[in-house]
Amino acid sequence: MKKGIEVSIAASVAAKLARVEVIAAYPITPQTHIVEHLSDLVANGELDAVYINVESEHSAMSACCGASAGGARTFTSTSAQGLELMHEILFIASGMRLPIVMATVNRALSSPLSIWGDHSDVMAARDTGWIMLFCENGQEVVDSIIMAFRIAEDRRILLPVMVNLDGFSLSHVIEPIEFPSQEEVDKFLPAYSPLYTLHPDKPVTMGAYAMPELYTEAKYAQEMAIVNSRPVIAQVMEEFGKSFGRSYKPVETYNIDKADFVFIALGAVSENIKTAIDALKEEGKEAGLISLRLYRPFPAEELIAVLANKKKAAVIERVMPGGAMNSPLYNEVASLVHANNMNLSVQNYVLGLGGRDAHPEEFMEIFRSVDTKQPLRKDMNFTVIGVRA
Amino acid sequence: MAKPMDQYKWHELNVGCVIEEIGNASEYKTGDWRSQKPVVNQEKCIKCGLCWLFCPDAAIEQMEDGRYRWNMDYCKGCGICATECKPGAIKMVEEER
Amino acid sequence: MRRKSLQLYTDHPELEFAVPGHRACQGCAEILALRLALKVFGKDTILAMATGCMEIISTPLPLTDWTLPWIHVAFENAAAVASGIEGALRILMDKNKIPRKDINVVAVAGDGGTSDIGLQALSGALERGTNFTYICLDNEAYMNTGIQRSSSTPYGAMTTTSPPGRKSIGQSTWKKNMPKIAVAHNIPYVATACPSYPFDLFSKVKKAKMTKGPSYLHILSVCPTGWRIPTDLAIRYGKLAVKAGVFPLYEVENGEWRLTYSPEPLTPVKDYFKGQGRFRHLTDEVVAEIQGRVNKEWEELKGMCVK
Structure with missing residues (x-):
């Protein structure tokens, strides 16, 4: 049975269903509703967990590292500047192979300050060694948080997972969401059984440093873990479908069979693209959508x-892009096309910055003009939609 | 026993580079850092244990008779034991190599 | 015999938790302070260590100097990492996932990792009432990176980033009073200590260990390399610092200040400075200025302490 609920609240309910044991978080808009509701759940005794009110996001991620190394199922959430303040520790969490799950409520980065949504924050953290999932809607947020723990804690993976949801345009909307029962979640996600923990009964050393003789091997081992996690993630998504009747794939598609043209996107903007695709269909034109649920690996x-x-x-x-020729996802798609000799012409569009709406009409216009579009300059191979010139 | 650093293959490292073999730093001998070495006159030793207490390298061990001996595998020759020995039972002399 | 008296503080004085084979400089009183403190904490202890001398001398992969569970995450966050460990232990014990027992969570950092870059994380952990002990091993500069000044470097000292020159006397600021900052958090136990006074140190470590809630230990750790003194004199210089009143030994238990050792009459500061390369350039005027400040702070401290 579906229930109308704010997506942020739903995200915290998902963390509760995952029986998180330690939460360390610092408030930042638009993440606040998630941590407020988690605080409530802990305060009311509905969630048996320790909530650490840290004094910064840097300490939030640091405390998460300590808690996860201590053997607890660990959750946090942040946005924008908070993710950047954590940045240093993101690399350490993945390098130490700590299966922390974080809901990142995507927001623009200062300066100028903007509390509104875009992907500046996650894109600056994209190569920190975290597994990254993106969500299109509230149901995906709930399901992804539950799956994220299964993925993170899998002995073949043991890596932190970031669940991305767009600030405001997803985090603050009320959607009909179906929640699995606690029994079903417990069956899908058994209690965390850590490989190593900090405990006097079996002392270990965590976080040793590597000399040049070993650093490459240490980082290669970590790289193998994230690269090889891909089939395991697909397997977890499939199993989730079997258990809960909603199946996911690392890459989702919409109307691609008849279309020669596809949009490639991340996150909630996909919903608007789908609206545009439907409208184009009414005009007798076929466009498709490829939405990446999995971005890393x-x-x-x-x-x-x-x-x-x-x-x-x-x-x-x-x-x-910040001085790059293209935005990050374009670079990877272009690299994929090049490496595989694919006959695909790829264009790059930047929009929806700092909370600016991305209307379906704009995607329809992109579809119509894609053949005639020329880059503005040789060193700027992308088009910014809607900028007032 | 840990291998030399440059002999590890990537898949031989523990997940997250965790070290399970605690205290294995003792495989590394710091004795060859020494330029001076302690020489003990056991006759003068009053078994107070200050040398043992103040050794930064935990390189001094108590013997059955209550006196102390120096583990020269680890003694770096800092000279704290000689300086702090109340009865002056310890002298630092040049290390011969 | 000293070892017998040590049994007042620990059941197994012979156990080493910082084993031989570490790469601390010759005559390092910082690893000594830690070696002694860990004897009192004992085996049911988890260490969260900041980046710094003690981290770098102990854990070159695949080796570790520690026989206790030990974690290093970064430079500025030992207190936050310790908070997470403490939280994990608490919930896992509450949920009967691990057996209930007293486990000491101990965060360790240098003076830079404490009074500069780690101050915010430390303040947060103290304010939250985290059940842990925080140890600041104060060698009065960033020694690990090559003797750069910190906010804990004493006035006038020469470091590589506070060099004396035509326009500089060396360090131009007065040492930050970290223990007092810890006290301002109204935590149950704060103490200063120095391994030159090992039994004073043992007693304070034991009190910190027994404290429910946060405790803070500030340990002066003489650094022959950075202070430019002979390697055999670390214990001596620790005593000189205490006897000159430069580094008083005291504790603050539930807000009550107490001197644990009174060196009065104080020896002149110049006796403590003598032989230290980092103070060699100081003029008589500067030494007199420092002496005035030390006297004033000593009197203030005495005024706060119960008789």
Whole structure:
């Protein structure tokens, strides 16, 4: 049975269903509703967990590292500047292979300050060694948080997982969401059984340093863990479908069978793209959507499969490239196309920055103009939609 | 027994580079850092244990008779034991190599 | 015999938790302070250590100097990491996932990791009432990176980033009073200690260990390398610092201040400075200025302490 609920509240209910044991978090808009509700759940005794009110996001992620190393199922949530303040520790959490789960409520980065949504924050953290999932809607947020713990704690993986949901446009909307029962979740997600913990009964050393003789091997081992996690993640998603009747794939598609043209996007903007695709269909035109639920590790094989026979693609991103020729996802798609000799023309569009709405009409316009579009300059191979010139 | 650093293959490292073999730093001998070494006159030793207490390298061990001996595998020759020995039973002399 | 008297503080004085084979400099009183403190904490202890000398001398992968559970995450966050460990132990014991027992959670950092970059994380952990002990091993500069000044470096001292020169006397600021900052958090136990006074140190470590809630130990750790003194004199210089009133030994238990050792009459500061390369450049005027400040702070401290 579905229940109308704010997505942030639903995210904290998902963390409760996952029986998280330690939460260390610092408030930041638009993440606040998640941590407020978790605080309530702990205060009311509905969730048997320790909530650590840290004094910064840096300490939030640091405390999460300590708690996870101590053997507890650990959760946190942040946004924007908070994710950047954590940045240093993100690398350490993944390097130490600590299966922390974090809900990142995506928001623009200062300066200028903006509390509104885009993907500047997560894109600045994309190569920190975390597994990254993106959500289109509230149901995906709930399901992804539950799956995230299964993925993170799998002995073949043991890596932190970030569940991304768009600030306000997803986090603060009320949606009909179906919650699995506690029994079902317990069956899908058994209690965390850590490989190593900090305990006097079996002392270990965690966080030793590596000399040049060993650093490469240590980082290669970590890289193998994230690269090889891809099939395991797909397996967990499939199993989730069997258990709960909602199946997910690392790469989701919409109307791609008849279309030569596809949008490639991340997160809740996909919903608006789908509206545009439906409108185009009414005009007798076919456009498809490829939405990456899994962004790290990069789902290259899945993407190759769905891009087969496609002629044109538009990569939609909510981040300014910051002096790069293109935005991050475009670079990876272009690299995929090049490495696999694919006959695909790819264009790059930047929109939805700092909470600016991305209207379906704009995606329809992108579809119509993709053939005639020329880059503004040689060193700026992307188009910013809606900027007043 | 840990291998030399440059002999590990990537898959031989524990997950997260955790070290399970606690205290294995003792495989590394710091005795060759020494330029001076302690020489003890056991006759003068009053068994107070200050040398043992103040040794930063935990390189001094108590013997059955209550006196102390130096583990020269680890003694770095700092000279704290000689300086702090109340009856002056310990002298630092040049290390011969 | 000293070892017998040590049994007042620990059942197994012979056990080493910082084993031989670490790469601390010759005559390092910082590893000594830790070696002694860990004897009192004993085997049911988890260490969360900041980046710094003690971390770098002890854990070059695949080796570790520690026989206790030990974790290093970063430089500025030992207190936050310890908070997480403490939280994990608490919930796992509450949920009967691990047996209930007293486990000491101990965060360790240097003076830079405490009074500069780690101050915020420490303040948070103290304010939250975390059940742990925080040890600041104060060697009065960033020794690990090559003797740069910290806010804990004493006035006038030469470091590589507070060099004396035509326009500089060396360190131009007065040492930050970290223990007093800890006291301002109204935590149950704060103490200063120095391994040159090992039994005073043992007694304070034991009190910190027994404290429910946060405790803070500030341990002066003489650094022959950074202070430019001979390697055999670390214990001596620790005593000189205490006897000159430069580093008083006291404790603050539930807000009550108490001197644990009174060196009065204080020896002149210049006796403590003599032989230390880091103070060699100081003029008589600067030494007199420092002496005035030390006298004033000593009197203030005495005024706060119960008789």
